[in-house]
Amino acid sequence: MSFILLGILNSQVEPAGGGPAYDLLATTTLSTTANSVTFSSIDSSYKHLQLRITARSNTSNSFNDSLHTKLTFNSDTGSNYNAHYMWANGNNYYSQSEGTPAANILIRFNVAVGSNTTNGFAPNIIDILDYTNTNKYTTTRSFTGYYGGNSEPRINLSSGMWRNTNAITSITLASSFGDYVSGCRFSLYGVKG
Amino acid sequence: MPTPTYDLIASNVLSSTASSVTFSSISGSYRDLVLVIDSAASSGVYINLRFNSDTGANYYWLGFGNSGTTPATTRDGGATSLRIGQYTYPGSGLKTLQIVHIMDYSATDKHKATLSRGNRADLGVDALSGRWENTSAITSVTIFPGAGTLSSGGSFYLYGIVS
Numbered sequence: 590m591s592f593i594l595l596g597i598l599n600s601q602v603e604p605a606g607g608g609p610a611y612d613l614l615a616t617t618t619l620s621t622t623a624n625s626v627t628f629s630s631i632d633s634s635y636k637h638l639q640l641r642i643t644a645r646s647n648t649s650n651s652f653n654d655s656l657h658t659k660l661t662f663n664s665d666t667g668s669n670y671n672a673h674y675m676w677a678n679g680n681n682y683y684s685q686s687e688g689t690p691a692a693n694i695l696i697r698f699n700v701a702v703g704s705n706t707t708n709g710f711a712p713n714i715i716d717i718l719d720y721t722n723t724n725k726y727t728t729t730r731s732f733t734g735y736y737g738g739n740s741e742p743r744i745n746l747s748s749g750m751w752r753n754t755n756a757i758t759s760i761t762l763a764s765s766f767g768d769y770v771s772g773c774r775f776s777l778y779g780v781k782g
Numbered sequence: 783m784p785t786p787t788y789d790l791i792a793s794n795v796l797s798s799t800a801s802s803v804t805f806s807s808i809s810g811s812y813r814d815l816v817l818v819i820d821s822a823a824s825s826g827v828y829i830n831l832r833f834n835s836d837t838g839a840n841y842y843w844l845g846f847g848n849s850g851t852t853p854a855t856t857r858d859g860g861a862t863s864l865r866i867g868q869y870t871y872p873g874s875g876l877k878t879l880q881i882v883h884i885m886d887y888s889a890t891d892k893h894k895a896t897l898s899r900g901n902r903a904d905l906g907v908d909a910l911s912g913r914w915e916n917t918s919a920i921t922s923v924t925i926f927p928g929a930g931t932l933s934s935g936g937s938f939y940l941y942g943i944v945s
Contacts, residue, residue, distance in 0.1 A: 611788040616813075616945040641814060641943070643886050643895060677846035679857025708917055712885040712895035732897050734911025736842040742857055744844050744911045772891055776813065776945040778787065 614638075616776040622647060625763035626775045633721045633756060636782025640760070642713035643774045645701040648767025651741055656700050657765040659693040660715070660749070662727065662757045669752045670694045676734075676745035693763075694749035696731050700764060705737025710773065721756040787944040794938045796821075802926035805940045808887075810919055812942030815884040817923065819866075820937045824930025825873025829880065830863035832924045833894065833914050837862055840915040847900070847908030854906075863926075867900040868908030875933060878902045887920040894920055 612635070615628055631638070642658075650656060661670070668690040674697055675684040687695070701711040715731040727750070734744035751757075762775065789812070792805050808815070823829060832841075839860040846855040847868035854868055866882050879901045886892050896912040914920075925938060 609788070611943075613787045613945055641883075641885070641945070643892065675846075677844075677853070677855035679844050679855050682846060682853040682855050706893065706913075706915065708891060708893050709913065710886065710892050710895060712883065712897050712911065714883060714897060732899070732909065734844060734897060734909070735895065736844045736857060736859060736911060736913050738842055738859055738913075738915070742842070742844040742859075742911075744846050744855075744909055746909055772889075774813075774886060774945070778943075 610781040612779050614777045614779050616774070619769055619771050619773045621771055622768040624768045625761055626769070627759060627761045628777045629759040631758050631760065632779060635779030636719065637780040638717040638720050639778045639780060640713065640715040641776045641778065642699070642715070643710035644699055644713060645710045645770050645773060646764050646767040647770050648702055650702060650766045656698060656702055658696040658699050659763045659765055660696055660729070661693045661761045662751050663755060663759055664761065665751070665753065666692050668692055670749060671752065672747055672749040674745060674747040676743050678742055690752060694729060694751070696733060697747060698735060698743035698745045699733035701735055701737055705735070705739060709735070709737050711735035717757065723754050723756060726754060727751045727757055789942050791940045791942045793940070796932060796934050796936045798934050799931040801931055802924050803932065803938045804922060804924040806922040808921050808923065809942065810888040812888070813886065813945035814943040815887050815920070816941040816943065817882040817884065818939040818941070819880040819925065820877050822873070822875050822877045822933035822936060823871040823927045826870045827927040827929050828865050828870055829867055829925060829927055830865050831882070832863050833916070833920045834918060834922055835924065836914070836916065841912065842915065843910055843912040845908055845910035847906045849906035864896065864912045864914065866898040866910060866912070867902070868910060869900065869902045869905050871927070872902065872904055876904060877936070884920065890917050890919055892917060
């Protein structure tokens with residue numbers, strides 16, 4: 590069953606103790622450019638987290654393999670992250686791994702750029718599972734993609750892992766090139782379990 | 783105190799075949815919409831969306847999928863509707879499950895971006911991204927097959943997410 594669907598079902602069936610099971614924890618809509626966005630002091634009373642983002646960068650780079658968001662937890666910039674990706678552009682199909690731990694989880698193809706159509710913002714949904722469980726490395730999955738009207742559309746599914754058992758208390762999303770522009774939206778939700 | 787955020791806006795379970803399903807007069811009080819479709823349709827057709835009854839060439843979509851043997855990827859720019867599945871519907875009453883996220887649907891400074899996941903268990907799974915090249919707030923969503931009809935018993939649920 591899809592995690593998203595699980596969220597939907599949870600919203601219709603009250604969990605033990607009653608009340609909703611999918612809650613907004615924080616949201617930020619940029620009023621000016623920013624290179625990164627951080628959610629800190631994250632409530633630990635949920636089972637999973639979900640980020641919902643619409644993003645655009647002011648970079649002059651094209652919407653290609655360079656346009657990503659760097660995801661890190663608890664300000665850890667050590668080489669403690671793994672990821673795998675598969676994506677396509679409508680003509681060809683690709684995959685790639687970060688089997689050697691890297692300094693962040695790349696959320697690929699999730700930022701529209703200046704060469705894309707004006708008013709275009711790329712959609713992102715990122716799930717962070719069991720984020721408070723201190724017996725597990727924390728795992729993620731992301732779903733991103735964008736067709737800006739030029740020759741560089743991408744659709745991407747990926748998984749990630751933070752090789753650390755600490756509970757996540759902060760999340761940082763940083764643009765790989767340029768800054769996020771005004772109007773970008775970053776929302777963090779908690780899913781009860 | 784967290785804010786409850788995931789609400790059922792409307793639903794429609796077909797009691798007979800239909801050429802389309804439309805959710806109209808959608809409240810602008812949410813941030814994202816989630817459309818959950820569990821339906822069968824005529825054999826060999828794709829399911830598509832239109833927003834606000836716009837039939838112009840204003841839709842861009844891109845998808846990929848895998849059937850277990852052969853990956854597939856397709857795209858169309860300047861289409862007259864938004865495809866939400868890489869694979870066609872199988873017919874014979876077999877349902878396909880599709881979940882479509884419509885982001886920032888009420889913003890008037892953004893094109894409307896979508897992420898769709900499809901599960902046709904007899905053939906393959908897929909993922910698609912779409913864009914409606916229009917900054918108007920979405921007030922209606924129409925779901926329709928490229929040909930033929932949606933089958934009786936198909937269910938369509940529209941949820942709103944607050945932010």
